[in-house]
Amino acid sequence: MPHLQERRSRLSVRLGTGAALTALLAGCSGAGGGASSGGNDSINVLMVNNPQMVELQKLTADNFTKETGIKVNFTVLPENDVRDKITQDFSNQAGQYDVATISNFEVPFYAKNGWLHPLDEYSAKDKAFDQGDILKPLQESLTAEDGKLYAEPFYGESxxxxxxxxxxxxxxxxxxxxxxxxxxxxxxxxxxxxxxxxxxxxxxxxxxxxxxxxxxxxxxxxxxxxxxxxxxxxxxxxxxxxxxxxxxxxxxxxxxxxxxxxxxxxxxxxxxxxxxxxxxxxxxxxxxxxxxxxxxxxxxxxxxxxxxxxxxxxxWLYTWAWGMQKSSEKTDSAWKFISWASGKEYENLVGKTIGWPNVPAGKRASTYSNPDYLKDASAFASVTQQAIAGANxxxxxxxxxxxxxxxxxxxxxxxxxxxxxxxxxxxxxxxxxxxxxxxxxxxxxxxxxxxxxx
Missing domain, CATH: 3.40.190.10 (Periplasmic binding protein-like II)
Structure with missing residues (x-):
């Protein structure tokens, strides 16, 4: 994985204290935030600017949009800025963004405050997504106290x-x-x-x-x-x-x-x-x-x-993941994007077009049985998989x-x-x-x- 992505993948950023306290005080906001901007065939995605996310941005139009007809409007920001912006938009349920990158740090209290749309129903219907292939520790870290899944991992690390x-x-x-x-x-x-x-x-x-x-x-x-x-x-x-x-x-x-x-x-x-x-x-x-x-x-x-x-x-355990805003009025399109960005198809796309070391790994069991990936990551792949599997x-x-x-x-x-x-x-x-x-x-x-x- 590229140097900058690794630096940003760590927990080195802060969710500002003021924003965090605002989040707590906001409690469970209602969904009266209004629809996200863009046409019926578009969604708005707010994400961190690490290189693997930027690669996804570059691949979206010629692959996801071409296949689904759904245009994705990206807003890409550094971590400090993106976390503050996500907290503001999701806490107010403004609905400006349908999907955002969040981590296993935010999921519990975002879910408790009612800012995220549960994803269990979508993943259950989407057999091609193969929820069972997601590594258990990551799935658990993105599941709230109510037992519902609120985000899907883009990549994971231990x-x-x-x-x-x-x-x-x-x-x-x-x-x-x-x-x-x-x-x-x-x-x-x-x-x-x-x-x-x-x-x-x-x-x-x-x-x-x-x-x-x-x-x-x-x-x-x-x-x-x-x-x-x-x-x-x-x-x-x-x-x-x-x-x-x-x-x-x-x-x-x-x-x-x-x-x-x-x-x-x-x-x-x-x-x-x-x-x-x-x-x-x-x-x-x-x-x-x-x-x-x-x-x-x-x-x-x-x-x-x-x-x-x-x-x-x-x-330890950390993941950048995709969360869907509760007030989004484009949930079906938002799920299609999440399913694609966290799916096996996308990993294969990256491996074949950019290179297997660039694959956003650490989230799926199937990644660690993929001979193409293992060929380039043999020195550390199995130890990484075991580290994530052992995280509790x-x-x-x-x-x-x-x-x-x-x-x-x-x-x-x-x-x-x-x-x-x-x-x-x-x-x-x-x-x-x-x-x-x-x-x-x-x-x-x-x-x-x-x-x-x-």
Whole structure:
């Protein structure tokens, strides 16, 4: 997958606090928003501007429109802008857009507020779409508490550990297929300095609820911690949470990349690609760039499951998906577009016209039995599939949670809370304060959010 797509596929953007609170206060809006603009044979689609979406935009007229007669009017914006615009339009049920790109982060509260059209009825009738082929964790993450499906995935991702096979061989190091975090720390120490300027591991340290918080929270989960218990009591001062954060901070300070407090997904991707780090724990989407034609490390990287301690798996789960606005008056046409954009036919179209590495993968079981796709993605395809299959957004840790989410807490307020906590953690990585002080401040922030949820 292209570099920019991968950067945008991560949870690095924020649903603005004001917009999120507006969304909560809006509650279940009525459908009196008016029809979407355009003729009867057209729909309006609002989507994020990552490269795979742009590729879809370019392919639509000559394929989807030619086959169905339905014209698609696209509005394509950067993530920050698109999320704000989607929240405004969907919360007001203005009906300007029939379909929009949303993620598994938004689906639960968008559905609860009545902003999305359930898709079960459409998918059940559309046998060619083959709903059963959608990977179960993604389908579950797009299903709300009422048991209804509210979005269809365009692509999905989890997280795993990437490492330099050649460097490990030279140093006589062995990477387990399912490593523990302590094994990773030990390997990072031994691989540190294996080549001139090479560090043992790259881990995000950049502030942001979708930057350092994403991988860190998976470490918290598998080490027995949680942001909130089932009754919304904040638990950032618990021994388990403290242990996980201290471990993460110590590992990146001792054997991580230079400038870690300012290193996010993009910086770690560059570091791994340029041979400056022996290991990298991050999004499965990163493999696409590492194995791309022209990559200096193509064929030199191994891929194994996300490290664990107390859980069977710890990889995160994320998907960009298509949601239909409840007030849309063109639901049949909107579904036809969603079915095409998330369907097997579209994956084959991309593979044959653009290239199999560009396929929006990670959502269908059939992708991982497609010999054409597997030929180009053999190094990481099966590990990616296993990572997504093992992700459990409803029960990612060792104790009950008040809401879904693996690398985030699925409430609108988390965009603000996670970002503020990330600033405290990043400060600890920089050595400006202790982990204890960082978590003391973070616990106070989380307690306020917990009380609001109660």
């Amino acid at each position: 997280s795993f550990l990437m490492y330099r096979k050649d460097v490990f061989a030279e140093k006589n190091l062995k990477m387990p297929a399912k490593p523990t975090w302590q094994q990773v720390a030990d390997l990072a120490a031994k691989a540190d300095g294996a080549k001139s300027g090479m560090k043992g591991i790259c881990l995000r340290g950049l502030p942001g609820w979708g930057e350092v918080i994403a991988p860190l929270t998976t470490v918290v989960n598998t080490m027995g911690g949680t942001w909130f218990d089932k009754d919304w009591n904040a638990r950032l001062d618990s021994p388990e949470f403290k242990k996980a954060v201290q471990f993460y901070v110590d590992l990146v300070r001792k054997h991580g990349e230079p400038g870690a407090p300012q290193a996010g997904y993009a910086e770690c991707l560059n570091s791994m690609t340029q041979g400056k780090t022996a290991m990298w724990y991050d999004a499965t989407a990163g493999a696409g760039s590492l194995e791309a034609a022209g990559s200096p490390v193509k064929g030199k990287v191994g891929y194994v499951a996300a490290p664990v301690e107390k859980t069977d798996s710890s990889g 957004p409803r029960d990612p840790g060792t104790q009950p949670r008040p809401t879904v989410g693996i690398q985030f807490v699925d409430i609108p307020e988390f965009t603000d809370l996670g970002t503020k906590v990330s600033q405290e953690i990043s400060s600890a990585i920089a050595g400006r304060q202790s982990v204890s002080d960082a978590l003391k401040a973070s616990q106070a922030l989380a307690e306020k959010v917990g009380k609001e949820q109660k």
